[in-house]
Amino acid sequence: MSDRDSSSASSQTEGELDEEAEGQVEAEGPGWSQGAPLHPPLSLSSFSTSLRAVIRIKQKYQALKRRRQELASVLGGAGSQAGAPIRSSPKIFTFDGDPAPSAPPRRKRKRRKRVLFPNRGRCRRPPRPEGSRAQSCLYLLLAIVFLQVYNAIENLDDHVLRYDLEGLERTLQREVFGQRAVEVLLSQLRDYLSTYVHNKPLVVSLHGAGGVGKSHLGRLLAAHFRSVVGDPLVLQYYALHRCPLEADAPRCARDLSALVSAMAARAEEEEKIPLFVFDEVEHMQAELLDALRRLVVSRRANEHLNAVYLFLSSLGHAHITKHMLHNSSSAAAASGRHGGLAKELAPLLRHTLEELHPLWREAAILPLGLLDKGHVMECFLDEMTREGFYPDHAHIQRLAAEIEYYPAAGGRRFSRTGCKQVVAKVNLL
Structure with missing residues (x-):
């Protein structure tokens, strides 16, 4: 449709809307017809009726105006080309009711390209480089050595405690x-x-x-x-x-x-x-x-x-x-x-x-080494304690003096027989 046709259609639509508004005014207000006198006698009831008629006419007019603007916007958006300014001229008006708003066009979803790999597309991520088997074997060897050393240490303690x-x-x-x-x-x-x-x-x-x-x-x-x-x-x-x-x-x-x-x-x-x-x-x-x-x-x-x-x-x-x-x-x-x-x-x-x-x-x-006199006295003390004798220090010294010793050397006297005669002398007590 050209611009001329659209303008003529808009003028026709406006004329029809004006005629419809006038017809409704005549229908609702009989006192407002053409043949009626301009200045009828006013009364309280006729004044209220006229006021209501005026209010209804105003409401109808505002509704028609809104409908006209909606039609103009719909017709202007569908008929205009991309980048052209939207016209505010009135559009074709019919009494069939408000046209159903057209659904917005669906935007086509862009299909994402799938990246396929050589192994039939099962892998969705880049393949990782394989680790060295020698490194895994080294870790295993270190773990085995650690366990062996730990076990050896535990065995050392066990053997020492056993004996x-x-x-x-x-x-x-x-x-x-x-x-x-x-x-x-x-x-x-x-x-x-x-x-x-x-x-x-x-x-x-x-x-x-x-x-x-x-x-x-x-x-x-x-x-x-x-x-x-x-x-x-x-x-x-x-x-x-x-x-x-x-x-x-x-x-x-x-x-x-x-x-x-x-x-x-x-x-x-x-x-x-x-x-x-x-x-x-x-x-x-x-x-x-x-x-x-x-x-x-x-x-x-x-x-x-x-x-x-x-x-x-x-x-x-x-x-x-x-x-x-x-x-x-x-x-x-x-x-x-x-x-x-x-x-x-x-x-x-x-x-x-x-x-x-x-x-x-x-x-x-x-x-x-050889035992000196002090060691011999310790032998007497131990043996007398075992046998139940009272460990008298003077008595022990007397018994230790009866033992044969080497000549004194360096301030020490070493026993010739050690503690061998201690048991026999304690048994004589």
Whole structure:
């Protein structure tokens, strides 16, 4: 439709609306018709009727005006081109009622393009680079090593607690007098018993003169191990009692090897470490020493490597006595240090003992020093307490004076027999 046609249609619509308004005015107000007089007689009822008619006409006119504006806006929006100004001219008016407002056009939704990947479009995100398998294996290896170390530390504590080395230390300090070598022995036991698997047995050889506490120390160790590992895994072997005759040495050697092997096999089944105490080793025949060397030597063929061997002997006591008498001042200082006497005498004793038999090549040498008068008095005090006697200090000094001593050297008097005669003298009380 052109602009001319639209303007003519608008003028026609306005004319029709004016005629409709005039017709309604004539219909509603009969007094307002053309043939009526201009100035009819006024009354109260006619005035109210006229006023109502005027109000209705005004309302109708305002409604028609609003409808005209709405039609103009609708017709102007549909007929105008894009970018053209909207006309405010009246549009075609019909009596069919208000046209239904047209629905706004639907905007087409833009389809988003899907990004497809080579694996048939299943992956909606860029593929991640695969991690290195070597790194995962490294993390796994570190975790395994950590668990192994932690388990080993726990096993160390378990083994030490099983053998109650703290209780053994208190017992030895209370029962053994004047021997600093006991501290070295406890240190070696603590290091060895902290784990179960070893590549060689622990071999310790204690040497000293008579009465310094060798046999007493062996009995204390055997009693303690019996309480923690059981009596079947502890052996106390006295050479003069088990094999007094030299002719029986071959048979005794075979019996000893079989007995030690059986005990070691049983200990391995129970995952325990046995203790073998050999006293009076100086009286053993060569066949027994050879059998002991075959048992303790560290080689792959030896199956029983988890064991503790303790040799008690008076071999080399002359070197110990001579060293302490000629170096009494240094011996006193060495006795106050941890293992000082052992460091000074161990090389000399090892050389002497290896000439007697190669067994001592496999053993740790611990010398036990002489006991002075103070140590002997401690022995008397302990024995009298055990027997139930009142520990009178004057009485103890009198008994200690009856013991035979070496000549005084460096202000110290060392006993010739140690504490060996203490038990006999207390029994005479």
